[in-house]
Amino acid sequence: MQNNIAQEFYVALTIIGCVYFLFRKRDFDYLSLGFFSSLIYFMPLFFGWTYGGNMIERIPILPEVYYIGSAIIISLLLAAETLTLTLSLQGIIPVNSKSMLMPQEGYLLELLTVLACIGLIATIVTAGSDLLSTNKTVVMSSLSRFYILAKYASIMGLVWSFRLKRNAYFIFFLILLLFDIYIGFRLSAAIASLSVILIWLMGMGKVRLFEIAWERKKSSIAIIMVFAFFFIYKQIYILIKAGLWGNIQVHFLKGNLLNNAVFKGEPFITQSILNNVIKEDFSIKGDYLFSNVFQFIPFSNNLGSISHSFNDMFQPILFSSWKSGMAGNWWAEWFAAFSWWGMIFAVLIYVGTLFVFSYFHIRHFHKVNLSVLLTVLGVFCAFYIHRNDITFFITLEKRVVWLWLFVIGLNMIIQNKIQMTKTKNLEIKK
Secondary structure, eight states: OHHHHHHHHHHHHHHHHHHHHHHSOEEOOHHHHHHHHHHHHTTHHHHTEEEOTTSSSEEEOOHHHHHHHHHHHHHHHHHHHHHHHHHHHHTOOOGGGTTTOOOOOTTHHHHHHHHHHHHHHHHHHHHGGGGGOSOHHHHHHHOOHHHHHHHHHHHHHHHHHHHTTOHHHHHHHHHHHHHHHHTTOOHHHHHHHHHHHHHHHHTTOEEOHHHHHHHTHHHHHHHHHHHHHHHHHHHHHHHHHHTOHHHHHHHHHHTHHHHHHHHTSHHHHHHHHHHHHHHTTOOOOGGGGGGGGGGGSTTGGGGTOOOOOHHHHHHHHHSTTOOSOOOOOHHHHHHHHHHHHHHHHHHHHHHHHHHHHHHHHHHTTTOHHHHHHHHHHHHIIIIIGGGSOHHHHHHHHHHHHHHHHHHHHHHHHHHHHHHHHHHHHHHHHO
């Protein structure tokens, strides 16, 4: 009975949230993205079950998980309306009236192109034929920091080129991201796609999302198809790499493809972690969380900083028979470390961060370089935080920040050098 009431309350909240974010006239922001992302990663709550420790047995979702999902939605709704009213009262210039202001971008895209090419070529040389392996463990073990460079340069390159309307560069970075998908990784393309969509919608200013979706049906259908592809690709990428295209058709016709994409996908695995952490009263010492501040330092692991994986703590105990990786769960980690106080803190940090990012991005949308940084950081936070632990999430954000700083700094040096050369030539002519 308690489960039914908790589930019904959660479903009611999601309906209210959908009505609000689809029909309220407001800027599309990270709170909007956070809401729709939570619907994806908390999808099992609609079905009422997830997996037990052997990842085969189906067990009911605990009321506590519904409470957490409900708290996230309520917090997002309150923060979204507060932000909307705040921006209206402050009389901030609508985004779409200043979105055409473009600074001199210098050589940003050229630098990202060079970095991406260096990373890609070095990855191909060092990994060799392992990149084409159908065994993801083999592929991952062959990758190095060069792959990380290529991946993040491609993400930021695609977002920057879209923001600056540089189509040739956009196509180039898109091809690199498609190659990343081919070898078995969806993250880069998913983050880049969400970033582009967010910039596109935010650039429209205050709109009703439902009206935009209805007026631009083709774009809406294309977006749905792209993310449906991301959802099912994990189930078929091995067949694609092996060239077994006929098997894909067989799985699709039998219904296995869609069934596995939903019920064996990340949302069910992610919520299995949270559900079992609470069910088994699994706890950890939270003092290691404070050492994560050192993860912001470049190459921190090489400098002696110890990274702590939540997965290494919970999987051997809660999912000992499951041999595949399970990633992490931001909510489960905070709950395991500090119980409900940790959960309250996690919700406040998550929603508060999205609020701050949304506020500053809407106010400074015309500052293209800052906009790109906020977009990629914000999308990682709004969407991808659900299935990561704290240490790895900080690592993801750190890579974005340091690459952005490096490219911006190098671009300034090159521009200053060119300007000094021009000035010197003019003085010589005089």
